[in-house]
Amino acid sequence: MIAALLRRRRVLAGPLAVVAVAVVVGSVLFMAGGAAHGQTGQSLLVSTNSSDILAGQTLYDTHCESCHGYEGKGGVTSAPALVSVGAAAADFYLTTGRMPLNNPANQALRHHPYFDRTQIRQLDAYIAALPGITGDGPPGPAIPTVAPLCSSPSGSGGSGGSGNRSGSGSGCVTLSEGESGFALNCAECHQAAGSGGMLSKGNVIPTLRNANITQVAEAMRVGPKPMPVFGPKEISNKEMSAIAHYVEYLHQPASPGGLRISGFGPIAEGFVGIVFGFGILLFAVRMIGTRG
Amino acid sequence: MSTTQERADTQKRFTLAKKGFDEADDRFASSRWFVSVLDKIFPDHWSFMVGEIALDSLILLILTGVYLTFFFIPNSRDVVYAPTAGHVYAPLVGQHMSEAYQSVLNISFNVRFGLLMRQAHHWAALVFLAAVVFHLCRIFFTGAFRKPRETNWIIGLTLWMIVMLEGFTGYSLPDDLLSGTGIRVIYSVLEGIPFVGTWITYDLWGGRYPGTTFITRLFIVHEFIFPALIVGLLSAHLMILWRQKHTDFPGPGKTETNIRGSRVWPQYAMKAGGLAMIVSGVIFALAGLVQINPVWIYGPYTPYTVSTGSTPDWYVAWLDGAVRLWPHWEFRSFGHEIANPFFPGLLIPGVVFTLMYLWPVVDRKIYNDHERHNLLDRPRDKPFRTGVGVAAIVFFADLTLATGDDILSNNLHIPFERILEVLQYGVVIGPVAGFLIAYKACKALQRTDAHPIRHPVGGMIVRAADGSYHTLGEAHAPHAGEDGYVEVEKAEEHAEEHAEGR
Amino acid sequence: MTILDDPGQGGSREPGAGGGAEPGDQPTEGLAFDPRHFGIAPDEPWPDDVPRGQDDSHWRFEHDPGRARIAELRIAACWIVSLLASIGIAVVYVTGAQNQASGILWALAFLGIGVGLILWARDLLPGHDVIASRGRHDASDEGNRWAVAESFARGLEPIARRPFLFKLLGAVGGVFGIAALFPLASLGPRPDRNLYHTKWGRGVRAVTEDGRPLRPSDLPVNGILTVFPEGGMEDALAPTLLINLGDAPFEIPPSRTNWNIGGIVAFSKICTHAGCPAGLYNVQTHQLVCPCHQSTFDVLEDCKPVFGPAPRSLPQLPITTDTEGYIVARSDYTQPVGPGFWNRG
Structure with missing residues (x-):
């Protein structure tokens, strides 16, 4: 009786395996396409509050001055002067964790931000205020x-056939x-x-x-x-x-068709085609054919 | 064991079959031919089925391709994307694009199963070329191109060349940013051909790049001219295979004059049909689960935009790699010039293909072998040929890697300048090293084979069904008999002398 | 999981032992079919000029009816999967043909049939190991070889005896073959001076993609912008890069001292190697990289190639400002733009 049951299970093993593999692979890929949506950017007004600027200066003196110099005038190393880089630069480099940087000779790359949100606001405020403090250099770009x-999708102007390139006002x-x-x-x-x-x-x-x-x-x-x-x-x-x-x-583009490998281009597609397409088929013919 | 009922059924089926074949025979005297077809024997080795994978993916390519032609509009006329019904791809609304590109968007978003068919078509092409390349390697390393099969080697190489071009024309049709970039490079390669380059490009494009006719013409090439050539040459390939019968590996009971395997009817037919279904299944699984060439992300083509990481599909990547690795040389004199991309883009593949076309002749000279062969070589028994094959693989792999230089660079954090320089040396040194390593490895494997413990001298002792023992000649030793060890050694010595002589 | 064991297992015979199923042998389990056993074929010898092979009528589970039954059920189950998937395809179509679901169902429909067929061939079909003579398909006998050569030579003789006509025919054929290529020449115009010119010219304004003219002050230091000749967007050789080098020291030949506006220089965007837009600009090294084949150009040194396959510098476009202060070209490019071609010289 048990043997018969076991046998019956074997009956279904082949087709079940086919279904199971498909379901598992499919659901993994489905889930891969459904991650959370990024937050929308909000406009950040830079504080002109003197306490923020002062707090920013303290942070600056501790973490930045050794490279960028006193009051952002440029240091002894290759680090640039910050007098007129503006709040946009400060905010960009700090929120993407590119600064502080160990060695100014290296390319600044994205990291987890070193400062928290408030500290970044204070530093932004300080950098934005630098032209006023030092009295030289034009103000840099604001955030x-x-x-x-x-x-x-066609915009409020409803430009339709005229194309998207002219501003709709x-x-x-x-x-x-x-x-x-x-x-x-x-x-x-x-x-x-x-x-x-x-x-x-x-x-x-x-x-x-x-x-x-x-x-x-x-x-x-x-x-x-x-x-x-x-x-x-x-x-x-x-x-x-x-x-x-x-x-x-x-x-998260509305980009149908399965697991997105478009970021890596046709070479990656070729890799998938050879390994997961042809490779599986090679495995299949190894089973179908004789070896020896 | 059979019951009366079964015997009666069998008789009925036989009578019916007889009647059908009689009808045919009355008209075509076809019975003997049908017998030879139904009773035809194919060897069952797994590696022989890779050619079938190629054939099956080709059939799938034709079927999905025909479906796509119903929706694709091969026209570079400028339109503004403003769909009034169905799915609207927001990031392209209002943009200028060619009608061809718009029709591909339509296939992808608004034709039910259209995206699936498009992706299946593209994946099938990638799998097809992989199978073709594997098949080619198998033929080379086992010496299946030797007499009497040189013709099929030549047809096969021609097919390989055409299917690469066919794939590339397909990649170029959607007129997205990626395919337009590819067309631009091809234009530049053709433009550099001595004497006729500018004429050829002006004729193909109907004037200066990009022109307005190219997509239409490319479509005719992709869906009529090349497919017709492929189907014609493939038919010849298969008819020759059918007539000459398949090769087989040497083994017990196999000789140059017999063939061992499954009959076409029904064993081989059933297996081949099953494999065709499995090939289709795997390709459709990819088409459903893994996105390929999302043209809407690349956007419509313009001559002044480009995306980094633009590469061709993997099977022509070696050509693009050659274009990347070729130094900044070009030749200028007497008011004319041979432009840089011509050398890696046409001259190198020309030389490579010529060498491959000539290989059966070269091989015959090296091994001084003018016999007909139905039994295959084991790669290790022909170290020189195996070495050459490995060298070729290293060469192609190095060029293919060069196409991935920016992806490698990005992932390994090595400047692409270093990667390309290493690959420039690699394309020269790699094949030589590959040859030497393969050659030594073959020799070592031969020695292992010849070891007395693995293959006792004087044959094998076999116990028969009645319990008695007897010695089976030397038929099992890999180096004995027709492919005798002595002969192999001689041939290798000859090959070495030949190599040193040059 | 092996789908096929060694096919020799079922009925391997000793190599070269010959024998096998003679026409008079008893059929095994009613599977080896020979119409003579059923009294429905004339009792005369089969033609022996067609190599028919020696049958191996054994099949995998012939001695195990239980496992044969399981094999049958297993195959049936595969096909049921395929059947259900086929119904699923219809359902998915009606509900919008979601790509992943469609792909899985199509794959299952194919795989079910395919795996079932393979299992049937493996488990329930006899005759996987058949040996036959290859016959004489790779070489005819000497008599036939003589015959074909004779037939051909006989026909050739009266032709070859008129060598003049024979050679003339060859020559005429060759000339006509060339003449027959002329229709192809209609595919496109003659190559003209078009390759040497672009839509740039004296006083032509540089405009952005949306047609705005630019003033030098619009381009910040370290800024880069793709510009087009006004009214010449469609010219594929015209796209040009405006780059503001600021006060970075750049070298240009003495003949071109007035080709720039301060730190603003204009170079062709079309790579001199294969024509891709060479637009990856590194403001630290002031290098332009072409994303197609990694040709690298040094903007500070007249855009000369410093790495990769590009053989020539990117051509420089002479620029100035017009009376309204907008950036204009002083002239067209002074050399052909883009990759080389035969007539370029």
């Missing part, structure tokens, strides 16, 4: 304000404007899906998968080296906002 995303931006600007100005370095790449001399082009809307906008205005600067006359605030929204969209 950019990102326009909201339009509710309809209203305050909101569309993903389409963002895609277009991203393709022209960003994809050549950061890759079409925002997965990053390499520059010459070993300089890393970071992935944009962790960048939030404000950080993207800040990066465009600041030009964190080796990235170039994109000023407001090159890329308007509207286009900047659209690009920032599109970068956030790329974190």
Whole structure:
């Protein structure tokens, strides 16, 4: 009786295994596509409150002055002067954990932020106030304000056939404007899906998968080296906002078709095709055919 | 054991079959041919089925490809993406794009099973080429290209070349950023051909790049000219295989004049049909679960945009790798120039393919072997040939890696300059090292085989069913008999002399 | 999990032992089929000129009816999976054809049939190990070889005796073959001076992708922007990079001293190697990298190639400002833009 049951289980073993593998693989891949959505960026007004500036100065003197010098005038090392970099630069480098940096000769790369939210606000306030304190240098770019995303994909202007490239005048931006600007100005370095790449001399082009809307906008205005600067006359605030929204969209794009390996391009697809497509089939023919 | 009922059923089936074949025979005198078809024997070794994987993926490619042609619009006319019904891909709304690209978006978003078919088509192409390359390697390393099968070697190589081009034309059709970049590079390679380069590009593109006709023409090449060539050459390939019968590995009871395996009817047919279904199943599993070439992320092509990490599909990556590794040389004189991409893009593959086409002749000279062969070599028994094959694999692998230089660089945190420099040395040194290592390894394996404990001198002692013992000649020793050890050694010595002589 | 054991197991015979199932042998388990046993075939010898092989009529579970039954059920189960998946395909289609679900169902439908067929062939079919003569398909006998050569030579003789006509035919064929290529020439225009020119020219404004003209002050230090000749967006060779080098020291040949506006220089975006847009700009090293083949150009040194396969510098576009202060070209590029070609010289 037991033997018969066992046998019956064997009957179903083959087909069940086929189903089971498919279900497991499928559900894993389904789940991989359903992670949490990134937070929307909020506009950050830099504090001009003197207590914040003072607290920022204290933090600066402790953590930054050894490289960037007294009152951001530049230090003995290759670290740049900070007098007129503006709050955008301070906020970008601090919220992405690029600063503080052990060795100024290294490329600043993304890390977990060293300072907490309040400390960063205070440091932002201090850096923004530096031109006033030192009395030399123009004020740097403020933290950019990102326009909201339009509710309809074609934008409130309803430009329809005329294309997306002219500003519609209203305050909101569309993903389409963002895609277009991203393709022209960003994809050549950061890759079409925002997965990053390499520059010459070993300089890393970071992935944009962790960048939030404000950080993207800040990066465009600041030009964190080796990235170039994109000023407001090159890329308007509207286009900047659209690009920032599109970068956030790329974190979880409405991109059907299964596990996303687009960030790695056709070579990765070839790897999957050879290993998981042809490889499995090779395994199958090893079983079907004779060996010897 | 059979019951009367069973016998009656059998008789009925036989009578019916007889009637059917009689009808055919009355018209075509076909009975003897049918017998040879049904009773045909195919060897069962697993590696012989890789060619079938290629065939099965090709059939799937044709079926899914035909389906896609119903929806694809091969036109580079500029349109503005403004779908009025169905799924709308928001990040592209209002953008200028070609009608071709728009139709691919439509297939992907608004045709039910359209995306699945598109992805199956692309995955099938990747699997197809993998099977083709494996099959080619198997033929090479086992000496299956030797007389009388040189013709099929040549047809096979031609097929490989065409399917690579067919794959690349397919990659280029959607007119997304990736495919447009690929077309740009091909244009530059063709433009550099001496004497006729500019004429060829102006004819193919109908003028200066990018022109307005290329997608339409490429479509005709992709869905008519190349497929027709592939189907024609493949038919010849299979008919020759059928006529010459399949090769087999040497083994007990196998000789140059017999063949051992399963009959076509029904054993082989059933296995082949099953394998075709499994191939299709695996490809559709990939098509469902793993995204491939999301053209909507790459966006429409313009000549002034590009994405980093732009590479061709893996099977032509070796060509792109050659283009990356070729130094900054080009030749200019008398008011003309041979542009840089011509050398790695056309000259190197030309030389590589010529060498491969000639290999059966070279092989015959090296081993001074003009006999017909139906039994295969074990790779270790032909160290020189195996070495050459390994060298070729290292060469192709090095070039393919060069195409992945930016991905390697990104993941290994090594500047791509260093990676490319290493691969530049590697493309010269690697094949030589690969040859030497493979050659030594083959020799070592031969010695292991010849060890008396593994293969007792004087044959094997066998116990028969009646309990008696007797010695079975030397038929089992790998180096004895027709592929005798002595002969192999001689041939190898000859090969070495030949190599040193050059 | 092996799908096929050594096929020799079922009925391996000694190599070269010959024998096997003679036509008169008893059928095994009613599976080896020979119509003569059923009295439905003429009792005459089979033609022996067709190599038919010696049958191995043994099959895997022939002595184990229980396992044969299980094998049958297992195959049936595979096909039921396929059947259910096929119904699932219909359901998924109606409900919108979600890609992953569709893919799994299509795969199951195929795999169910396929695995079932393989199992059937493995477990319930006899005859996996058959030996036959290869026959004479790779070489004919000498008589036939003589015959074909004779037939051909006989026909050739009257042709070969008129060598003049024979050679003339060859020559005419060759010339006509070339003439027959002329329709192909209609595919495109003659290569013209088009490859040497772009839509840039004296006083043509540099505009952004959305058509805005630019003033030098619009480009911050370390800024980079792709610009086009006004009204010439469609020119694939015209895209140009405006780069503001600030006060970084850059070298350009003495003949081009007035080609820049302060620190702002303009270079072709089209790589001189294979024509991709060479737009990866590293402001630390002032290098442009082409993402296609990693050609690297040093902007501070006249965009000369410093790494990779590019053979030439990126051409520089001479720029100045017009009366309204917008950036304009002084002229077209002074050399062909983009990759090399035969007539370039």
